[in-house]
Amino acid sequence: MANKTEGSSPKAVQLFLRKGSQGILPGLIAVFVAFLVGAILLLVTGYSPLDVYSAMIQGAFGDIFGIGQTLTQATPIIFTGLSFLFASKCGLFNVGAEGQLIVGGFTTALVGISFHGLPIFVHVPLALLAGAVGGGLWGLIPAVLKARLGAHEVITTMMLSYVASYMTSYMVNYPFKAPGWVAQTIMVESSAQLPSILHPTQLSASAFVALVLVFLTHFVLEKTTIGYEIRAVGLNPTAAESGGISIRKSMVLALVISGAIAGIGGAGEVLGVHRRFIDGFSPGYGWDGIAVALVGRLNPVGVVFAAILFGALRSGGMVMTRVTGVPLDIVIMLQAFVILFIAAPMLIRYLMRKRVA
Amino acid sequence: MPSAVEMKGITKRFPGVLANDRIDFAVEKGEIHSLLGENGAGKTVLMSVLYGLYRPDEGKIYVNEEEVEIDSPAKAMKLGIGMVHQHFMLIPSFTVAENIVLGKESTKNRVLLDVDKMLDYTERFCERHKLEVDLKAPVHTLPVGVQQRVEILKALYRGADILILDEPTSVLTPQEVEELFRAIRALKQQGKTVIFISHKLKEVLKISDRVTVLRRGRVVGTTRAEEVSPDELAEMMVGRRVVLAPGKRTAESGKVVLRVEHLGTLDDRRLPALRGVTFEVHASEILGIAGVEGNGQTELVEVLTGLREATEGKIFLDATDITKVSPRKRIERGISHVPEDRHKRGLILDFSLMENLILGGHNSPPFVRGGVRLNFEEISNYAERLIDNYSIKTPSKDALTRHLSGGTQQRVILAREFNRKPCLIVASQPTRGLDVGATEYVRNKLVEMRDQGCAVLLISADLDEILALSDRIAVMYEGMIIAVKDPRKTSEQEIGLLMTGGKSG
Numbered sequence: 001m002a003n004k005t006e007g008s009s010p011k012a013v014q015l016f017l018r019k020g021s022q023g024i025l026p027g028l029i030a031v032f033v034a035f036l037v038g039a040i041l042l043l044v045t046g047y048s049p050l051d052v053y054s055a056m057i058q059g060a061f062g063d064i065f066g067i068g069q070t071l072t073q074a075t076p077i078i079f080t081g082l083s084f085l086f087a088s089k090c091g092l093f094n095v096g097a098e099g100q101l102i103v104g105g106f107t108t109a110l111v112g113i114s115f116h117g118l119p120i121f122v123h124v125p126l127a128l129l130a131g132a133v134g135g136g137l138w139g140l141i142p143a144v145l146k147a148r149l150g151a152h153e154v155i156t157t158m159m160l161s162y163v164a165s166y167m168t169s170y171m172v173n174y175p176f177k178a179p180g181w182v183a184q185t186i187m188v189e190s191s192a193q194l195p196s197i198l199h200p201t202q203l204s205a206s207a208f209v210a211l212v213l214v215f216l217t218h219f220v221l222e223k224t225t226i227g228y229e230i231r232a233v234g235l236n237p238t239a240a241e242s243g244g245i246s247i248r249k250s251m252v253l254a255l256v257i258s259g260a261i262a263g264i265g266g267a268g269e270v271l272g273v274h275r276r277f278i279d280g281f282s283p284g285y286g287w288d289g290i291a292v293a294l295v296g297r298l299n300p301v302g303v304v305f306a307a308i309l310f311g312a313l314r315s316g317g318m319v320m321t322r323v324t325g326v327p328l329d330i331v332i333m334l335q336a337f338v339i340l341f342i343a344a345p346m347l348i349r350y351l352m353r354k355r356v357a
Numbered sequence: 358m359p360s361a362v363e364m365k366g367i368t369k370r371f372p373g374v375l376a377n378d379r380i381d382f383a384v385e386k387g388e389i390h391s392l393l394g395e396n397g398a399g400k401t402v403l404m405s406v407l408y409g410l411y412r413p414d415e416g417k418i419y420v421n422e423e424e425v426e427i428d429s430p431a432k433a434m435k436l437g438i439g440m441v442h443q444h445f446m447l448i449p450s451f452t453v454a455e456n457i458v459l460g461k462e463s464t465k466n467r468v469l470l471d472v473d474k475m476l477d478y479t480e481r482f483c484e485r486h487k488l489e490v491d492l493k494a495p496v497h498t499l500p501v502g503v504q505q506r507v508e509i510l511k512a513l514y515r516g517a518d519i520l521i522l523d524e525p526t527s528v529l530t531p532q533e534v535e536e537l538f539r540a541i542r543a544l545k546q547q548g549k550t551v552i553f554i555s556h557k558l559k560e561v562l563k564i565s566d567r568v569t570v571l572r573r574g575r576v577v578g579t580t581r582a583e584e585v586s587p588d589e590l591a592e593m594m595v596g597r598r599v600v601l602a603p604g605k606r607t608a609e610s611g612k613v614v615l616r617v618e619h620l621g622t623l624d625d626r627r628l629p630a631l632r633g634v635t636f637e638v639h640a641s642e643i644l645g646i647a648g649v650e651g652n653g654q655t656e657l658v659e660v661l662t663g664l665r666e667a668t669e670g671k672i673f674l675d676a677t678d679i680t681k682v683s684p685r686k687r688i689e690r691g692i693s694h695v696p697e698d699r700h701k702r703g704l705i706l707d708f709s710l711m712e713n714l715i716l717g718g719h720n721s722p723p724f725v726r727g728g729v730r731l732n733f734e735e736i737s738n739y740a741e742r743l744i745d746n747y748s749i750k751t752p753s754k755d756a757l758t759r760h761l762s763g764g765t766q767q768r769v770i771l772a773r774e775f776n777r778k779p780c781l782i783v784a785s786q787p788t789r790g791l792d793v794g795a796t797e798y799v800r801n802k803l804v805e806m807r808d809q810g811c812a813v814l815l816i817s818a819d820l821d822e823i824l825a826l827s828d829r830i831a832v833m834y835e836g837m838i839i840a841v842k843d844p845r846k847t848s849e850q851e852i853g854l855l856m857t858g859g860k861s862g
Binding site: 224225226229232235238239240241242243244245246 | 662689716
């Protein structure tokens with residue numbers, strides 16, 4: 001029983017899971033070093049790092065519109081970051097937040113367009129719940145495959161992301177297609193829409209939902225028996241088993257909750273930003289979530305800050321490209337550096353511990 | 358006798374710790390010299406200094422009566438010093454011969470490995486040192502004892518005249534220990550010098566010519582092995598009198614708590630590990646299970662605690678059939694488990710001490726409030742009580758369990774498992790890897806629990822432990838209980854013979 005499941009999480013994740021690797025200082029240093037290396041690269045390619053960075057910061061935080069865009073971009077990756085974080089606490093590498101977010105968005109849209117005349121305080125929660133159910137279902141499939149057959153979740157969650165993407169694409173191209181050229185559903189009822197909170201930007205109340213989930217994630221993981229069992233399985237499945245904890249049950253639960261969180265993220269996009277399900281609405285929020293969770297050191301609050309950083313890179317990057325003509329790829333590079341410099345010290349520590357041991 | 362190694366006034370500090378405090382240590386050529394001390398006494402640090410892994414802060418080292426500076430293992434090897442570590446440094450998929458010559462391979466035309474020459478040479482080499490091993494076998498297929506022999510051969514192949522063995526017996530079965538000792542004696546006859554690091558008194562007395570005892574980084578004394586008793590040595594090590602064989606029970610054994618009938622199960626390779634195991638454990642009784650490791654003890658413990666499925670037979674706890682009951686329900690019914698592998702089964706090392714203390718009881722009152730919410734106020738009080746009652750040495754209840762010493766970690770497990778008021782304790786290798794002080798504590802606790810009316814099933818590969826604690830002894834061999842003996846009417850020899858499948862007289 002244990003053999004099939006133990007040691008499933010890659011060493012790298014185990015490393016992140018260890019306590020004592022928290023605190024924001026290493027994160028800040030990593031960001032600083034990443035920008036420093038980025039500056040060197042910009043210099044080498046003939047741009048002025050000062051100009052580029054100031055355009056970027058200006059774009060991301062310079063005015064209300066910039067801040068709104070940054071937070072709008074950050075919101076979905078808070079959800080997917082939390083999603084990755086939650087499963088990782090159980091030692092699971094859920095790389096399928098993308099698919100869970102998409103499915104959650106789709107089920108939400110269905111509830112959003114199917115019910116008429118509901119009051120907003122019923123319809124919105126119902127639609128969000130639909131997102132959680134959709135995403136949770138998309139987490140349940142790999143969970144059952146793992147618990148019953150030992151199929152590795154990295155493979156199944158990733159594959160299911162593609163299934164989710166193509167399946168919903170079919171749905172909005174055929175059965176649920178709104179009139180017109182675009183592959184999308186019709187608008188959700190106004191009673192299901194999450195209000196905008198910062199005109200004229202797209203920032204919606206979905207950001208508040210994200211913050212509530214940050215708190216809930218922390219609460220469930222640290223203060224309840226469910227979280228206790230999930231963390232126990234993540235850190236040492238065999239000892240957890242000896243303590244009467246069912247490894248399978250914890251893993252299934254963790255993956256379902258993880259999927260549900262991503263699903264609510266999809267719901268937030270549908271109800272707050274697009275007001276409908278649009279084919280391909282996620283530019284890879286699920287994948288960004290993995291990075292954000294790791295940069296945030298698998299700490300729910302850390303995820304918020306990491307997501308804002310990534311959101312700022314996205315929104316500031318667009319302004320930077322417009323103003324300075326530097327290709328957007330520099331932003332992707334900066335993201336990569338941040339991840340690299342966060343991961344590197346841990347890797348070094350890990351290698352050093354191995355030498356000493 | 359000329360001296361092989363002399364270390365004078367060695368001091369080694371680590372941040373906050375004085376690991377070696379002006380240690381004088383001298384080994385004569387051709388002797389077997391033991392370095393004895395509790396965990397953390399500074400034995401390994403001292404030997405790491407000799408092997409060039411650490412530089413001493415003060416002190417001088419003489420090898421073959423010449424002052425030397427040893428700044429790397431390579432330098433140590435050049436001086437003829439070899440070290441066999443507790444954890445082997447072999448390449449599992451390579452053959453024995455390949456491992457022995459690793460780094461000094463013979464070649465054809467400089468690039469091609471000359472396999473025949475290598476085999477031929479290593480064969481003669483092994484014969485010369487009277488160490489037999491199958492040179493063509495991949496190392497990972499060999500038992501631990503043989504792997505260790507390969508490590509020794511490796512060191513000899515690199516020209517070691519002075520061999521340091523760091524806790525070599527900690528991974529071996531009693532039979533393998535015997536073989537190791539024969540090998541060590543053979544090395545001595547060839548004029549090699551052996552430094553034997555250990556915290557096991559009996560072994561040290563058996564193998565050594567002389568013993569140097571360390572305590573808290575200092576030398577307590579050096580003595581000839583035949584001039585000292587185990588009790589004296591233990592006192593030197595710990596600094597006070599220790600009782601490793603606590604008194605026999607006072608109460609008569611009570612009703613049957615655990616009954617096992619015709620139990621069978623499979624091991625991880627799906628081969629039968631238990632075959633028709635039947636026995637009973639009574640209240641106020643310690644039933645010791647003696648046996649060479651790997652004869653089904655691990656599987657027996659797992660079946661009893663619900664971690665492995667029984668393929669046949671039944672388990673009764675207080676006359677209730679629990680064969681199909683989940684691990685959690687078994688804990689709730691009063692089975693406590695002290696696992697053989699603390700790190701794998703016993704503790705979640707990256708949990709705080711407090712979190713580990715509630716493992717298993719974490720979802721029952723009083724730790725839970727309102728269904729799923731952990732009641733941290735109650736948990737902290739509980740943790741503090743246990744830290745007090747079991748004298749758990751820790752900076753706080755929030756300390757990471759990983760950072761506690763082995764003995765302390767075992768106390769954490771005992772505190773957690775015994776404080777539940779169990780009716781049955783399944784204790785597997787409970788003193789493995791512990792030093793004398795911690796061993797004494799664990800044994801006394803087990804006896805205390807028995808005297809309070811617990812049924813205790815003690816599984817141990819340490820025959821002394823079984824003989825010292827058990828009220829009855831069952832001997833396990835190839836997945837079967839082949840004999841049950843009264844410790845007052847049996848001998849170490851008889852049990853030892855039974856353990857290896859021999860018939861008793």
